[in-house]
Amino acid sequence: MNGEQQLEKARERVIDAISKNMNLYGVTESIGRLYGALYFQESPLTLDEMKEELGMSKTSMSTSVRNLVDLKMVGKVWKKGVRKDLYQAEPDWYQTFADFFTIKWRTGVTINMTAMEKSLYELQMLLDDENVNHMVKAEAKLDIEKLTSAIDYYKWLNRLVDSFETGEIFQYIPKSTK
Amino acid sequence: MNGEQQLEKARERVIDAISKNMNLYGVTESIGRLYGALYFQESPLTLDEMKEELGMSKTSMSTSVRNLVDLKMVGKVWKKGVRKDLYQAEPDWYQTFADFFTIKWRTGVTINMTAMEKSLYELQMLLDDENVNHMVKAEAKLDIEKLTSAIDYYKWLNRLVDSFETGEIFQYIPKSTK
DNA sequence: AACTTTGTACAGAAAAAACTGTACGTAGCG
DNA sequence: CGCTACGTACAGTTTTTTCTGTACAAAGTT
Numbered sequence: 001m002n003g004e005q006q007l008e009k010a011r012e013r014v015i016d017a018i019s020k021n022m023n024l025y026g027v028t029e030s031i032g033r034l035y036g037a038l039y040f041q042e043s044p045l046t047l048d049e050m051k052e053e054l055g056m057s058k059t060s061m062s063t064s065v066r067n068l069v070d071l072k073m074v075g076k077v078w079k080k081g082v083r084k085d086l087y088q089a090e091p092d093w094y095q096t097f098a099d100f101f102t103i104k105w106r107t108g109v110t111i112n113m114t115a116m117e118k119s120l121y122e123l124q125m126l127l128d129d130e131n132v133n134h135m136v137k138a139e140a141k142l143d144i145e146k147l148t149s150a151i152d153y154y155k156w157l158n159r160l161v162d163s164f165e166t167g168e169i170f171q172y173i174p175k176s177t178k
Numbered sequence: 179m180n181g182e183q184q185l186e187k188a189r190e191r192v193i194d195a196i197s198k199n200m201n202l203y204g205v206t207e208s209i210g211r212l213y214g215a216l217y218f219q220e221s222p223l224t225l226d227e228m229k230e231e232l233g234m235s236k237t238s239m240s241t242s243v244r245n246l247v248d249l250k251m252v253g254k255v256w257k258k259g260v261r262k263d264l265y266q267a268e269p270d271w272y273q274t275f276a277d278f279f280t281i282k283w284r285t286g287v288t289i290n291m292t293a294m295e296k297s298l299y300e301l302q303m304l305l306d307d308e309n310v311n312h313m314v315k316a317e318a319k320l321d322i323e324k325l326t327s328a329i330d331y332y333k334w335l336n337r338l339v340d341s342f343e344t345g346e347i348f349q350y351i352p353k354s355t356k
Numbered sequence: 357a358a359c360t361t362t363g364t365a366c367a368g369a370a371a372a373a374a375c376t377g378t379a380c381g382t383a384g385c386g
Numbered sequence: 387c388g389c390t391a392c393g394t395a396c397a398g399t400t401t402t403t404t405c406t407g408t409a410c411a412a413a414g415t416t
Contacts, residue, residue, distance in 0.1 A: 003310035007318055010297035010304075014325065017293035021286040026204035028404075042320065047363070057406050062364055083414070084362065091324075093331040108199040115195035119188035126188075132181035140185055142220065146269070147192065152354040153271040160351050172350035173338050176330040206374070225393070235376050240394055261384070262392070 011040050025104070027071075030056065031064045035073055035089060044077040044086035072099040094175060098164040105161045109154050116154075120147045189218050203282070205249075208234065209242045213251055213267060222255040222264035250277040272353060276342040283339045287332050294332075298325045 001009070018039070019032025037053050038045060045053065050061040065087050068074035073096050077086040090096050123140045126132055132140075163169040179187070196217070197210025215231050216223060223231065228239040243265050246252035251274050255264040268274050301318045304310055310318075341347040 003304055003307065003314040003318075006300060006304055007314055007321070010300045010318075011321065013293045014290075014297050017290045021290050024204060024282050024286055026202060030404080039324070040321065042317075058362095059364070059407075060405055063405090066364090093328055094334070097331070097335070104202050108202055112192075112195045112199050115191045119192050122184060122188045126181055126184055129181065136181040136185055139220075140181075140188075143185070143189065143218065146217070150271055153275070155354040156272065156351065157275070159354075160347075163351060169338075169350075172347075173334065173341060176333040176337075208374075236392095237377075237394070238375055241375090244394090 015040070025100075027067075028064075030054075030060065031067050034061070034064045035068055038068075038074055038087065038089040039091075041088065044079070044088035046082075046084040046086060048084070050087075071103060072096070094170075098167070098169075102161050102165050105157060109158055109161070113151065113154050116147050116151055120144060120151070123147070193218070203278075205245075206242075208232070208238065209245050212239070212242045213246055216246075216252055216265065216267035217269075219266065222257070222266035224260075224262040224264055226262070228265075249281060250274070272348075276345070276347075280339050280343050283335060287336055287339070291329065291332050294325050294329055298322060298329070301325070 015033055015036030018036040019029045022032035022035065023029050033054060034050060037050065047058055047061045047065070050056075050065065051058045054061070065074060069076065069087070072090065074087050074089050077088050079086055090099075123144050126140045127137055127144075160169075163172075193211055193214030196214040197207045200210035200213065201207050211232060212228060215228065225236055225239045225243070228234075228243065229236045232239070243252060247254065247265070250268065252265050252267050255266050257264055268277075301322050304318045305315055305322075338347075341350075
């Protein structure tokens with residue numbers, strides 16, 4: 001095995017690990033591989049180059065890269081005189097991590113808070129309604145308690161996300177230094 | 179709509195949100211629904227009761243609940259005189275959250291650290307090999323830098339996970355109080 | 357203005373995953 | 387020890403997701 005092949009193999013192993021890892025959080029392995037490929041590039045790639053690199057269709061590259069951009073894991077780059085769109089991987093993994101979970105968690109918190117507050121309100125109404133059976137009310141009461149503490153948790157999660165977003169988290173858990 | 183229906187509707191909305199939320203992190207919607215159903219139960223359920231509750235096969239309940247147990251979101255409960263396995267949802271979401279991401283992140287860190295350290299070693303070897311082209315060595319050098327800083331990041335992530343596992347995180351981001 | 361090039365929408369094909377039913381091993385009970 | 391009840395492995399089916407190729411709109415070039 002010559003040097004170039006060894007280099008390729010070393011990269012391939014890491015790309016594999018990266019894509020498996022991303023897969024744990026609901027990102028397709030293909031998208032993970034694309035990110036990995038971009039990560040090892042010295043300069044930004046065009047869609048056609050990605051297509052070449054991964055042996056997939058251009059359409060797939062287009063949708064995959066858009067996915068990565070939405071996750072802020074990859075950014076579009078402008079280069080003078082180049083007509084094609086260029087993309088490169090965000091090199092700072094601390095940033096990538098923070099963005100990724102900020103995006104995901106905020107989405108989740110929003111979905112759940114909205115639903116829970118609405119349901120909480122309805123359950124309160126139920127308690128105030130004289131026509132409702134007291135067995136049902138007892139259940140509603142339990143649910144209200146559960147939802148209330150769940151909402152507390154989501155408030156906490158929102159604060160955690162804030163600390164990711166602002167970088168405050170690094171005051172508590174300092175970045176590793178070489 | 180009577181009280182019972184209203185109660186059901188309020189729960190259903192929340193279960194829906196929960197399952198969508200879990201889905202963001204690579205958990206099936208069905209598994210999410212199961213967790214949601216368990217969350218609102220007052221007492222633990224058997225596989226047959228879950229099957230009834232969700233209108234799915236017992237086999238699915240078995241695999242789904244095992245999934246939730248692996249994630250520590252649901253626990254098996256023992257009850258005197260009852261032969262069937264009983265399961266109930268972990269009620270403390272702070273705990274659930276910490277466990278969930280501890281499990282996921284540790285897995286990810288391990289996968290990546292192993293691969294990266296191995297590749298890092300190989301790349302170092304490459305640099306020390308006289309027969310290797312200097313262009314290839316230049317690339318290897320860049321890769322080594324990338325991997326080194328990626329590994330630093332994973333060390334940090336490990337410390338973050340530690341803080342989740344020990345509960346230290348709550349010193350920095352205190353739990354919300356009612 | 358005509359001609360290229362580039363990126364993406366969309367429909368259909370291919371691949372992956374979730375789900376079910378049967379069959380079976382194991383454990384409790386009489 | 388035989389019988390029943392329970393949970394799960396496994397194979398096959400259904401559903402969902404991913405991927406591709408074609409077609410087209412938008413922007414750039416001559």
